[in-house]
Amino acid sequence: MEALLPKFDSVFSIDCVIFGFDKGELKVLLIERNEEPFKDCLALPGYLVEQNESIDFAANRILYELTGLKDIFMEQFYTFGEVNRHPQGRVITVAYYAILRLNATKELKPVTNYAKKAFWHPVANLPELAFDHSQIFAKALQKIKRKITYQPIAFELLPEKFTLSQLQMLYELILNKKLDKRNFRKKMLNFGILKELDEKQKGVSYRAAKLYKFDRRKYGKLFQKELTF
Template sequence: MRYNRLVKHIDFGIVVMYMYAETKTHEVTVDVVIFTIRDRGLEVLLVQREQEPFKDAWAIPGGFVRMTENLDEAAKRVLYERTRVQNVYLEQQYTFGDPLRHPKSRVITVSYFALIRADDIHLSFDTGLNVQNVDWHSVYELPNLAFDHDQIIKHAVRKLRDRLEATPVAFQLLPKKFTLTDLQKTYENILNNRIDKRNFRKKIMSLGFLLEHNEFSKSSSKRPARLYSFNKDVIESKKGIFI
């Protein structure tokens, strides 16, 4: 029963079925939770499935791990294929391997999360070669998700919050130069709560990774805000994979 369910989508004949049952090979994928900050706050990039299983449900971008690439490389590739962005923060978070998580076969997925600037991805959407239905969704209002992708996203949000408390990853979600209010809003969106402006600024400035510029945002119709950028020298001593 289970055995049939597990192998029926493989179509190489009996020898492969035998291998599938008796040896311990599995399909291995990487799934990448791609975070950005947009109008509705912290959002993730989802792809609407065009095939069964879970046709029309939304899913995290993912793909099979190839034999010649390591897991980080696979995650980078999936990310690049979907978004055409490179050189972003990417971190392995957890591996999901319930035998029933994929209804048709045993698929073990190594999940990652990535942080990208909303700006960067706009570019790639313009020149995009993916005609699939791809869209951003607020992590606080997710649509129906395929497989166990709701779990994976929840896990990614938790891990992102942990990271944020420990290391300055927030700048990965911002343009090169940003205002302190931008930065604070990024923190608030990720942590999902309000922060006192004065305390936030005091804390952030004390960490010493901000570079002050003599430029000001000429955005709206209010008092211009000073622009800052992150000091790479400080950042480089931190963990995470920069691809």
């Protein structure tokens, strides 16, 4: 049976675009490659899919091996299939993305030696990346810009407890536009997925803001309201 499928020198890979948010900056997870081609260059975490693993499984394995991050929920967003993406042959890559809160993150440490190191880099001044990874990144950014307006993915980027100003700052960063404070609060609170806590921000040298958290229970009850800005 198996013999009926033709064999090609074709390979699948996975590339991961992982967004994080820290100190007022939107960041993306990069690695420094330790293999040819593009040895020593910066790239998105990515590697080849094994023959006996699903692509979702492979995405998790590869992210772990290259960065040490585990149990991250990633979503597939586009498949890049140009013939000459990879200088050594035909490689089709399925790109995944995720967003996560940085401070909940353990240390970054590649588990294989395909990568020299893994680190967060600000999205704002991203250097040129290996292969077509700059394009892949651009497509991911475009995707989350749209997604953030109808699904509460932004909460994944914040610490568990956050202030409304932090949340607004994050939206402004991702959407790359200024939002009105009063309207933003009205809309967010109305959306009904925030839980107000009896706690305040600490360690700031000005009026402390109330803390909120994302209420996953409430979110479950909505199906898919949209946020529009």
